[in-house]
Amino acid sequence: MPTSLCGTWDMISNVNFEGYMRALGISACLRKIALKLKLRKVIEQQGDQYLVKTLSTFKNYTISFKIDQEFGEFTKGLDNRHIKVRMDVRKRTAPSVRVPTQFCVAFLINPLSLSFFFSCLPSVQSTVTWQGSKLTCEQTGEKKSRGWAHWVEDDKLHLELYCEGEVCKQVFKRNE
Numbered sequence: 001m002p003t004s005l006c007g008t009w010d011m012i013s014n015v016n017f018e019g020y021m022r023a024l025g026i027s028a029c030l031r032k033i034a035l036k037l038k039l040r041k042v043i044e045q046q047g048d049q050y051l052v053k054t055l056s057t058f059k060n061y062t063i064s065f066k067i068d069q070e071f072g073e074f075t076k077g078l079d080n081r082h083i084k085v086r087m088d089v090r091k092r093t094a095p096s097v098r099v100p101t102q103f104c105v106a107f108l109i110n111p112l113s114l115s116f117f118f119s120c121l122p123s124v125q126s127t128v129t130w131q132g133s134k135l136t137c138e139q140t141g142e143k144k145s146r147g148w149a150h151w152v153e154d155d156k157l158h159l160e161l162y163c164e165g166e167v168c169k170q171v172f173k174r175n176e
């Protein structure tokens with residue numbers, strides 16, 4: 001079993017966050033704010049279930065996942081609107097509901113309900129696995145080669161964030 005990543009970690013360095021955010025399509029204004037942040041990671045684990053929180057004075061972002069199990073990640077407050085609609089339709093177990101055609105049409109042409117519908121779609125499909133001692137995540141979606149890797153080295157938490165050839169390297173020290 002690799003070294004535990006659990007605990008509270010405070011950022012001590014952040015290299016090429018700018019390039020990573022640009023690759024994600026984050027606006028210049030938001031990038032400027034984000035660059036000034038000292039991020040904190042809180043990692044909790046119960047068996048195969050993980051909780052990873054990224055905290056800052058500006059925004060927080062939390063994901064929870066099981067190792068080797070794909071999940072729809074909605075990157076809320078990060079790059080939100082990058083959508084990949086998956087074409088594989090799962091077998092329905094619940095009984096289907098019939099909705100009057102007029103209602104469907106009204107719903108579909110209503111910009112409010114449309115934007116709500118799209119805001120509920122996950123931005124990426126993510127899978128977290130152990131690659132040796134590195135906890136790695138592959139984020140499949142609109143952006144190519146997107147993901148991240150976490151590992152502990154010299155009692156520091158390391159994080160590499162990838163997107164379309166850009167690599168951001170962050171290092172965190174333990175918060176006692």
Ligand code: VL7
Pocket residue numbers: 021024026030031034037039041052054055056058059060061062063077078079148159161
């Ligand atoms: C999460 C942010 C830039 C938008 C605000 C910056 C707010 C604080 O994916 C990440 O962590 C993984 C691995 O630990 C777990 O989710 C990094 C921060 C990257 C991307 C987007 C700029 C606006 C940052 C939430």
